[in-house]
Amino acid sequence: MAYSDKVIDHYSNPRNVGSFTKDTPGVGTGLVGAPECGDVMKLQIKVNIETGVIEDAKFKTFGCGSAIASSSLATEWLKGRTIDDAAKIKNTDIVSELKLPPVKIHCSVLAEDAIKAALLDYREKWAKAEAPVGQGAS
Amino acid sequence: MALKLPIFMDSQSTTPVDPRVLEAMIPYFTEKFGHPASRNHPFGWEAEGAVDKAREQVARLLGARDPKEIVFTSGGTESINLAMKGAAEMYREKGNHVVTTVIDQRATLDVSKRLERQGFEVTYVPVGHDGLVDPDEIRKALTPKTILISVMFANNEIGTIQLIAEIGKLAKEKGIVFHTDATQAAGKVPVDVEGMGIDLLSATAHLMYGPKGVGCLYVRRKNPRVRIAPMIDGGGHERGMRSGTVPVPLCVGFGRAAEICREGMAGESTRLAGLRDRLQDLILSKVDEAYLNGHAERRLSHNLNISFAYVEGESVLMGLNKDVALSSGSACTSATLEPSYVISALGVDAELAHSSIRFGLHRFTTEEEVDFVGKRTIEVVHRLREMSPLYEMAKEGVDLKSLHWKAE
Numbered sequence: 001m002a003y004s005d006k007v008i009d010h011y012s013n014p015r016n017v018g019s020f021t022k023d024t025p026g027v028g029t030g031l032v033g034a035p036e037c038g039d040v041m042k043l044q045i046k047v048n049i050e051t052g053v054i055e056d057a058k059f060k061t062f063g064c065g066s067a068i069a070s071s072s073l074a075t076e077w078l079k080g081r082t083i084d085d086a087a088k089i090k091n092t093d094i095v096s097e098l099k100l101p102p103v104k105i106h107c108s109v110l111a112e113d114a115i116k117a118a119l120l121d122y123r124e125k126w127a128k129a130e131a132p133v134g135q136g137a138s
Numbered sequence: 139m140a141l142k143l144p145i146f147m148d149s150q151s152t153t154p155v156d157p158r159v160l161e162a163m164i165p166y167f168t169e170k171f172g173h174p175a176s177r178n179h180p181f182g183w184e185a186e187g188a189v190d191k192a193r194e195q196v197a198r199l200l201g202a203r204d205p206k207e208i209v210f211t212s213g214g215t216e217s218i219n220l221a222m223k224g225a226a227e228m229y230r231e232k233g234n235h236v237v238t239t240v241i242d243q244r245a246t247l248d249v250s251k252r253l254e255r256q257g258f259e260v261t262y263v264p265v266g267h268d269g270l271v272d273p274d275e276i277r278k279a280l281t282p283k284t285i286l287i288s289v290m291f292a293n294n295e296i297g298t299i300q301l302i303a304e305i306g307k308l309a310k311e312k313g314i315v316f317h318t319d320a321t322q323a324a325g326k327v328p329v330d331v332e333g334m335g336i337d338l339l340s341a342t343a344h345l346m347y348g349p350k351g352v353g354c355l356y357v358r359r360k361n362p363r364v365r366i367a368p369m370i371d372g373g374g375h376e377r378g379m380r381s382g383t384v385p386v387p388l389c390v391g392f393g394r395a396a397e398i399c400r401e402g403m404a405g406e407s408t409r410l411a412g413l414r415d416r417l418q419d420l421i422l423s424k425v426d427e428a429y430l431n432g433h434a435e436r437r438l439s440h441n442l443n444i445s446f447a448y449v450e451g452e453s454v455l456m457g458l459n460k461d462v463a464l465s466s467g468s469a470c471t472s473a474t475l476e477p478s479y480v481i482s483a484l485g486v487d488a489e490l491a492h493s494s495i496r497f498g499l500h501r502f503t504t505e506e507e508v509d510f511v512g513k514r515t516i517e518v519v520h521r522l523r524e525m526s527p528l529y530e531m532a533k534e535g536v537d538l539k540s541l542h543w544k545a546e
Contacts, residue, residue, distance in 0.1 A: 011456055017525045034543035036488035038450055038469050042527035060527040064452040
């Protein structure tokens with residue numbers, strides 16, 4: 001299988017590899033996939049709690065080259081977005097940017113899941129006060 | 139001497155044609171182009187003579203008593219199909235049960251599935267953690283209806299060599315036809331159809347430095363005489379078992395390849411085992427949590443299969459593929475998106491099946507190449523571990539098995 005130039009670029013020079021300490025204020029962590037499936041992504045965002053802007057993002061991925069590239073690309077796209085904008089990143093955007101073949105689409109799905117999981121984690125940990133969710137809704 | 143890149147270390151998939159083999163083949167394309175079944179002119183006689191000589195060379199490699207026991211085919215897959223379907227059809231009256239193993243190659247397993255659809259019952263015998271089939275497990279699987287046992291000689295992924303002579307003895311004792319897929323073993327380790335009680339044996343030329351497109355099925359003629367139904371109808375070539383014009387140049391190449399393998403086997407296998415051990419020691423001494431797959435002793439001398447915990451196999455290959463050709467049991471390198479069924483059958487964690495890398499040395503592999511491949515592999519594995527969340531968690535002392543993973 002031939003890889004697209006963008007997949008090779010992200011694999012060879014992955015952006016934003018690393019970790020934040022999970023309990024740092026503003027950090028949301030998403031851990032998705034499963035070792036037995038051959039793909040695990042950890043994606044973290046560091047959000048400015050005042051502005052809701054993602055100031056930094058990091059990832060670590062166990063998986064094939066396309067999985068690494070998908071998560072690397074996701075961190076690039078997340079930086080500078082608001083959390084609401086971040087939620088709009090779709091796996092199909094990743095597929096077209098990286099020119100992923102059909103057998104690799106699940107890598108992009110996993111990256112979207114990782115983004116959602118990180119945003120959810122952020123909201124649960126740090127944004128409860130401002131978010132109306134769960135407050136007097138019933 | 140400067141290394142020539144990329145380096146080929148995937149010899150379980152195919153091998154380069156030995157120049158001596160090519161040299162033997164060349165005249166049979168243009169000058170000596172006759173049809174071996176043309177009985178009435180010198181072109182035919184010449185071709186027939188060449189095929190007979192090749193048959194004899196292959197027979198000697200396999201320890202066959204009579205060159206007539208060698209049936210030329212298009213390769214390993216065809217031989218396996220002919221052996222299993224041919225025996226199943228021929229002995230159907232006697233019974234409808236076949237025994238094979240969970241780690242036999244795709245051709246064997248796919249034929250088994252087809253036989254099941256046709257009303258046969260197939261037992262897939264499990265293997266131990268080292269990939270070895272316990273002959274007692276085969277014995278236990280036998281029923282009065284068993285007509286065929288098919289066990290691979292040596293495995294294509296982990297290189298484990300089965301206890302073929304013991305299984306042959308058991309088959310003989312029970313009067314059951316015994317087929318072995320020796321595509322990976324023939325030409326590499328001593329194969330002796332007489333001494334090992336083998337009734338049917340599949341082999342292919344391109345895994346022993348011969349050309350692609352030719353292989354053989356050994357069919358026992360005596361003690362007992364084994365019969366198989368043909369799969370291809372036509373001119374009745376190859377004693378009626380495989381119709382179709384015999385590809386003379388390919389057979390000549392196969393014969394010469396078999397002869398070179400037989401003559402040099404001891405030396406070549408010692409040399410490759412030395413290089414293989416060098417590669418293994420280099421990698422295992424520099425990478426923690428790297429595990430050898432397969433049997434540590436009973437394995438092909440050119441084969442090395444290692445699982446690198448916490449990194450995925452395809453990503454390792456991707457880091458190397460500009461310089462080195464290797465193979466992985468990772469799901470991402472297979473069409474089915476399932477990890478290697480062979481590594482999975484060893485009872486190791488599924489994660490380790492995704493992490494397996496197979497190295498295949500060959501006749502032309504040098505020490506410099508081995509050192510280069512070892513060094514590059516170590517670098518790539520270390521780099522990928524730095525970006526592996528599993529490695530990070532393991533280093534933090536998290537028990538990965540205790541986590542609840544949400545599978546896709």
